[in-house]
Amino acid sequence: MANENEMELARQDEYLEKCRTHVAAFQAEYGRQPKACVTTFGCQMNARDSEKLSGILAAAGYDLTDSEEEADFVLYNTCTVRDNANQRVYGRLGYLNSLKKKKPHLKIALCGCMMQEQAVIDKIQKSYRFVDLIFGTHNLFQFAKLLSETLVSEKMVVDVWEGTDKILENLPVKRKYYYKSGVNIMFGCNNFCSYCIVPYVRGRERSREPEEIISEIEKLAEDGVVEVMLLGQNVNSYGKNLEHPITFAELLRRVDRVEGLRRIRFMTSHPKDLSDELIEVMRQSTKISRHLHLPLQSGSNRILEAMNRRYTKEQYLALVEKIRHAIPDIAITTDIIVGFPGETPEDVEETIDVVRRVQFDNAFTFIYSPRTGTPAAAMENQVPQERAHESFDRLLAAVQETARERAALLQGKVMEALVEEMNEQDPAFVTGRLSNNMLVHFKADRRLVGKFVMVALDACHGFYYTGRMVDQIGQSQHTRLGKMVDNQWLN
Ligand code: 5AD
Ligand code: SF4
Numbered sequence: 001m002a003n004e005n006e007m008e009l010a011r012q013d014e015y016l017e018k019c020r021t022h023v024a025a026f027q028a029e030y031g032r033q034p035k036a037c038v039t040t041f042g043c044q045m046n047a048r049d050s051e052k053l054s055g056i057l058a059a060a061g062y063d064l065t066d067s068e069e070e071a072d073f074v075l076y077n078t079c080t081v082r083d084n085a086n087q088r089v090y091g092r093l094g095y096l097n098s099l100k101k102k103k104p105h106l107k108i109a110l111c112g113c114m115m116q117e118q119a120v121i122d123k124i125q126k127s128y129r130f131v132d133l134i135f136g137t138h139n140l141f142q143f144a145k146l147l148s149e150t151l152v153s154e155k156m157v158v159d160v161w162e163g164t165d166k167i168l169e170n171l172p173v174k175r176k177y178y179y180k181s182g183v184n185i186m187f188g189c190n191n192f193c194s195y196c197i198v199p200y201v202r203g204r205e206r207s208r209e210p211e212e213i214i215s216e217i218e219k220l221a222e223d224g225v226v227e228v229m230l231l232g233q234n235v236n237s238y239g240k241n242l243e244h245p246i247t248f249a250e251l252l253r254r255v256d257r258v259e260g261l262r263r264i265r266f267m268t269s270h271p272k273d274l275s276d277e278l279i280e281v282m283r284q285s286t287k288i289s290r291h292l293h294l295p296l297q298s299g300s301n302r303i304l305e306a307m308n309r310r311y312t313k314e315q316y317l318a319l320v321e322k323i324r325h326a327i328p329d330i331a332i333t334t335d336i337i338v339g340f341p342g343e344t345p346e347d348v349e350e351t352i353d354v355v356r357r358v359q360f361d362n363a364f365t366f367i368y369s370p371r372t373g374t375p376a377a378a379m380e381n382q383v384p385q386e387r388a389h390e391s392f393d394r395l396l397a398a399v400q401e402t403a404r405e406r407a408a409l410l411q412g413k414v415m416e417a418l419v420e421e422m423n424e425q426d427p428a429f430v431t432g433r434l435s436n437n438m439l440v441h442f443k444a445d446r447r448l449v450g451k452f453v454m455v456a457l458d459a460c461h462g463f464y465y466t467g468r469m470v471d472q473i474g475q476s477q478h479t480r481l482g483k484m485v486d487n488q489w490l491n
Contacts, residue, residue: 023061042079055172078114179450221260236273299354300347331436339388
């Protein structure tokens with residue numbers, strides 16, 4: 001296996017060499033390095049994939065930019081979980097076409113979940129002929145090869161695989177943040193929730209070997225990463241299909257031991273697979289964040305069954321109670337869909353009842369979007385859009401109310417925040433994230449980005465706080481910044 005991995009990496013290295021030749025030719029012709037822009041749609045997994053794609057582009061000699069206008073190569077990493085994600089891509093393709101008319105050497109590439117759908121490929125081949133490259137989710141590791149082909153081809157290069165067992169380790173990566181990183185622990189999903197297209201576009205569940213994961217995290221920690229987010233569609237079933245099976249809880253125990261790492265997050269947990277062992281590991285750990293994302297989807301047992309979620313409202317509530325009892329300061333967030341086929345106003349009331357009882361710290365609410373090929377899309381009793389919107393508004397009001405109440409509980413507390421970035425609105429402020437995922441804005445110097453600081457949560461603004469940096473006994477600190485940067489408790 002290791003050998004096969006090395007051979008594939010060597011092959012991709014040869015393609016990278018070819019890409020570098022083209023990049024050198026570009027440089028000779030235009031007198032500058034070519035620029036590449038990777039735009040990500042969708043989830044954290046896509047964001048991580050984009051870091052790998054960016055790593056390959058950088059290794060090929062491209063200068064990475066966030067500006068599509070400046071770019072000579074634009075790559076869209078797409079999402080298809082709901083139809084509006086698809087529509088956004090089509091909309092922006094029109095804009096890329098206008099850029100290409102001004103700059104004919106511009107290469108346009110599309111990859112990710114949306115490209116795993118034949119209907120999408122047909123549409124692009126018919127109506128968006130200016131696209132240069134299409135590939136899917138299973139052959140991302142061959143991007144160097146596909147790039148080298150695209151750079152010399154006059155025709156659209158299309159290479160989409162139906163599936164794969166392969167997990168290629170140690171591809172080049174260009175991280176967006178130097179202090180935090182996503183880490184894939186598994187790919188694909190076996191659950192087949194009846195509304196969800198993910199199992200069709202991401203394939204069957206495959207877990208990475210724990211040794212590979214730990215070694216990647218150790219390297220990241222040596223490189224200055226203090227927070228990792230373990231990524232999988234259903235992390236609670238991690239390791240079940242490995243030759244030597246291990247549980248997700250055991251993996252977390254091992255990640256917890258990695259030196260230098262300060263915070264561990266993970267996403268996403270399916271309620272049906274969340275074990276007592278996991279709750280215990282979370283309870284004992286000082287590194288695992290006090291946050292659990294636990295998608296509910298619906299609070300109605302009839303709808304949960306039609307969704308093939310394999311738990312009931314009562315089981316979900318009991319699970320939450322168990323978690324909150326073991327870890328009282330944990331924040332619980334969720335995903336909810338309204339407008340699923342057959343959903344009645346009474347079903348929506350059941351969902352709202354769960355929202356009120358659980359008191360979610362935050363919830364992402366979605367209007368059901370039929371995805372071709374999924375069982376729910378073929379169900380007869382589709383809910384009219386108007387009614388789905390009405391349900392959505394009712395649900396959102398309940399979610400916002402409970403989220404506000406939960407947020408207010410932190411008022412006046414002093415908590416540790418990881419400074420993530422400069423505040424977009426006011427450059428004198430930074431944005432920090434608490435272990436429970438709450439954001440707090442406070443005055444600080446940009447040198448603190450990537451560092452842990454103690455922050456007093458002074459004012460709750462619904463879903464975020466404004467505050468001020470303090471020392472551990474609660475004294476204001478921002479006036480003594482110069483001294484603080486090297487202070488012990490920052491690290
Ligand atoms: N329609 C609406 N929302 C969906 N999700 C997944 N599939 C659909 C769909 N067809 C939501 C679920 C999932 C989140 C990532 O997206 O709530 O948890
Ligand atoms: Fe989709 Fe369900 Fe798998 Fe999540 S667990 S990716 S909702 S099929």
